[in-house]
Amino acid sequence: MTEEQIALNHPMDAYLREDRIPHIWCSGCGLGTCLNTFLHALVKSKIDMKKTSIVSGIGCTGRVAGYVKLDSFHTTHGRPIPFATGLKLANPKLKVIVFSGDGDLISIGGNHFIHAARRNVDLTVICVNNFTYGMTGGQGGPTTPITARSATTPFGNFEFPFNLAYLAAGSGAVYVARWTMLDVRRLENSILHALNKKGFTFVEIISPCPTLYGRMNKLGNGLKMIKDYQKNTIINHKVDLKDAALGMDGKIVVGNFVDIQRPTFTEVLYDHIAKPQPNKKEDIPKEERKKIEHHA
Amino acid sequence: MLEVEKPVLTGSHFMNGDNACAEGALAAGCRFFAGYPITPATEVTERMSERLPLVGGVYIQMEDEIASMIAILGASWAGKRSMTATSGPGFSLMMENMGLGIMIETPCVLVNVQRGGPSTGLPTLVGQGDMMQARWGSHGPYEIIALCPSSPQEMFDLTIKAFNLSEEFRTPVLVMADEVVGHMSEKVVIPSPEKIKIHPRLKTKEKPEKYLPFKPNKNLVPPMANAGEGYHIHITGLTHDEKGYPVINAKTQQKLVKRLLDKIRLNRDKIIILEEDNVEGADVVVVSYGISARTAVLPIQQARKEGTKVGLLRLVTVWPFPEERIKALAKKVKAIVVPELNQGQISLVVERCAAGNAKVISVPHMGGETHDPKEILAAIKQAVKK
Ligand code: SF4
Numbered sequence: 001m002t003e004e005q006i007a008l009n010h011p012m013d014a015y016l017r018e019d020r021i022p023h024i025w026c027s028g029c030g031l032g033t034c035l036n037t038f039l040h041a042l043v044k045s046k047i048d049m050k051k052t053s054i055v056s057g058i059g060c061t062g063r064v065a066g067y068v069k070l071d072s073f074h075t076t077h078g079r080p081i082p083f084a085t086g087l088k089l090a091n092p093k094l095k096v097i098v099f100s101g102d103g104d105l106i107s108i109g110g111n112h113f114i115h116a117a118r119r120n121v122d123l124t125v126i127c128v129n130n131f132t133y134g135m136t137g138g139q140g141g142p143t144t145p146i147t148a149r150s151a152t153t154p155f156g157n158f159e160f161p162f163n164l165a166y167l168a169a170g171s172g173a174v175y176v177a178r179w180t181m182l183d184v185r186r187l188e189n190s191i192l193h194a195l196n197k198k199g200f201t202f203v204e205i206i207s208p209c210p211t212l213y214g215r216m217n218k219l220g221n222g223l224k225m226i227k228d229y230q231k232n233t234i235i236n237h238k239v240d241l242k243d244a245a246l247g248m249d250g251k252i253v254v255g256n257f258v259d260i261q262r263p264t265f266t267e268v269l270y271d272h273i274a275k276p277q278p279n280k281k282e283d284i285p286k287e288e289r290k291k292i293e294h295h296a
Numbered sequence: 297m298l299e300v301e302k303p304v305l306t307g308s309h310f311m312n313g314d315n316a317c318a319e320g321a322l323a324a325g326c327r328f329f330a331g332y333p334i335t336p337a338t339e340v341t342e343r344m345s346e347r348l349p350l351v352g353g354v355y356i357q358m359e360d361e362i363a364s365m366i367a368i369l370g371a372s373w374a375g376k377r378s379m380t381a382t383s384g385p386g387f388s389l390m391m392e393n394m395g396l397g398i399m400i401e402t403p404c405v406l407v408n409v410q411r412g413g414p415s416t417g418l419p420t421l422v423g424q425g426d427m428m429q430a431r432w433g434s435h436g437p438y439e440i441i442a443l444c445p446s447s448p449q450e451m452f453d454l455t456i457k458a459f460n461l462s463e464e465f466r467t468p469v470l471v472m473a474d475e476v477v478g479h480m481s482e483k484v485v486i487p488s489p490e491k492i493k494i495h496p497r498l499k500t501k502e503k504p505e506k507y508l509p510f511k512p513n514k515n516l517v518p519p520m521a522n523a524g525e526g527y528h529i530h531i532t533g534l535t536h537d538e539k540g541y542p543v544i545n546a547k548t549q550q551k552l553v554k555r556l557l558d559k560i561r562l563n564r565d566k567i568i569i570l571e572e573d574n575v576e577g578a579d580v581v582v583v584s585y586g587i588s589a590r591t592a593v594l595p596i597q598q599a600r601k602e603g604t605k606v607g608l609l610r611l612v613t614v615w616p617f618p619e620e621r622i623k624a625l626a627k628k629v630k631a632i633v634v635p636e637l638n639q640g641q642i643s644l645v646v647e648r649c650a651a652g653n654a655k656v657i658s659v660p661h662m663g664g665e666t667h668d669p670k671e672i673l674a675a676i677k678q679a680v681k682k
Binding site: 017019020050051053055066069070071072073074075076079082083084085086087088089090091093094111112115265266269270273 | 327328330349350354356358359360362363364366367368369370371372373374375376378392393396522523524525526527528529530531532533534541542
C-alpha cells in the first residue's frame, strides 16, 4: 500500500457512512477509537447488518449512530433506550444497539436506563463515559467525580456520582462490563459478547474528553490521559461493584463484571400469558394455551 | 407473534369510548401500544394490555409518558402501527417526542382523553383545555392533525381515521377526546374487517442505493422504508436534507420545515371533516367539537322552537383548522357561538377567521362538567338580539 492509499482508506470504510466523514470529534478525543472498536466487534459478530439498527441520543457520543452504515436513528436527548425498546419489541428479528454518552443515558435518560435493564429488553447498550457534557461545553453531570472541575462546577463537583456498572447490575442487566478505550482488544471482546448475548447487555467505555474535561482538570492532552489509563487501570472481573466507583484518584477498575441468564421481556411476556389465568373470567382454552407455550 | 383472538370484534356492542378507541386501533391494524396509566385514559391502556398480546401485537407499560411516546415512534419504524393514550399531564410529557415524530415523519396515533387542568387539575372530570397545546405545545413551527370524537362510536371510527391519516401523511395524528366521551357507554357498531378502510404504509419502490428517505412525492409525503429492510436509513431530529443527513443552515431549515407544514396545509381539503346541520340560511351557527358539540344540540333545538334559525357546525377535525369554511360562513351569518370546555381557545381562532364579518360569541367553561344547555341557549339568544 502506498502512503496515499493509507490516507484514503479506512479498514472500516464499508461500515461507515463515508459521505458523513469528517466527523465532528476533536483531535485527541477517545470517541473515534470507541467507534472503531465497536465496528470491529460488529463485523466479527456476523450479525446481519441489514437487520441491525443503531440508536443514539444527543451529545458527542450521540453522533455515533449517524456515522455507521446501519439503520441509524439519532433521537432526542436521553431517549434512545425507549425508542430502541419500541423498535425491538415491534420487530424482534431486528438487532438493536444503543450507543450514547453518560449524560444522555444516565442523567436525562436515567429512568429509561434502569427500567429497560429491569425488564431485560433485548438491547445492547454501549455507554461512553467521559465524565462530562462535551457537546454543550463541558458541564458537570451525574458521572462527574467529586471535586472535578467543569463549566458548571467551578468550585469542584460536590455531588455524589453514579457508578454506572453498579447501577446497571443493580437494575438487572444480564451483562455488565467496563473497559477504557485504550484496551481495544478486551473492549472488542466485551462488545462482541454483549452483541451475541440475549437480553439487556451493557458495556461502559471510559474515554477521554481532552478538550473540556481534560483541560478543566489539568489532565493533559488526549495522549496523556490515555497514558494515565494505562497506569491506573486495574482488571478485576470479580470486584464487588460497589467498590468499583470512579473518583479523582484516577483508579479505574475494569472487567467483565456480570454475565448471567434471565429471560427477556418478550420471553417473559409470552411465557406469562401461556399460564392459566385464575383471575380472568374466561380462561384461555387449552389448545390455544399450547400455541402460546410453543411460542414462548 | 401469536394470534388467538380476533382483532376486529364485528357486531353491536355497548361499550365506553375508551374501550371503543382501543377496538378502533386494533381494527385499524395497530399492533403496538406503549402507555402509562392515567385517568381518564386508563381504560384504553387496560384494554390494549388485555387484547394486544392475543392478536399478534405487543403491549408495554413504559416508565412514563416520555418513554411511551418515543417507544411508539420506534415501533412505527419497525413497521408496526402504533399508538399511545394519555391525558393532560401525560400529554405535556409527550410534547417532546411528538415533535420528533413530526420532524422524522413517523406515522403513529396519540390519544388524549382530556380532563380539567392545569397541572393535576381534575383527574376524573372533563375538560377541553389542551386544544391549543395540541397545536402549539411542542417547540418550533409545526402543523398537526387532530380529530375530536363526540361519541363512543366516533372513538372507534376516528381512531381508525387517525391511523389512516398518519400513514397517508407520515405524521403523528392526535385523537383529542374528552373525559365524557371516553367514559360514556353507548352502542358501538364494529363492521366486518373487509368493510374497514385501511390506508397502507406508503413504501418506497426505489433500490437502497438510490433511495432518499425524505424525498417527497407529489403529495409532499416521502415514501418510507422501515428498519431492517436493507436501506440503511439515516434518521435524525436535526434539520436534515432529503438523504436524512443533518444540514444546519437556514436554507435547509426553510426547505424541510416548509414542506412539513405544507404537506398538512396544502392537503387540508383531504384531511378536514366537518359535520353541518342546517347551516345554510341560518342566522346563528354554533361551532363546537367533542362533547360540547353534543351539549349544544338541545339548546339549538330549543332556539329553533322559539323561532331562531340556528345551525350547527361540528369540527370533527379541529387541526388543521377549516379556515376557509369559517371565513365563508362569517359572511353569511349574523353570529357564531362557540361553546367549549376551556376559556375560548377555538373561539379565538374562529374570531380570527370571521375577521369582523360576523359576531363571535365564546361560551367558555372552566371544566369539571359539561355546559348547562341554558348557557348555550342564552348565548344563541344574545347572538340574534343585537
Ligand atoms: S468535546 Fe470532548 S467528548 Fe466531545 S468531541 Fe471534543 S473531546 Fe470528544
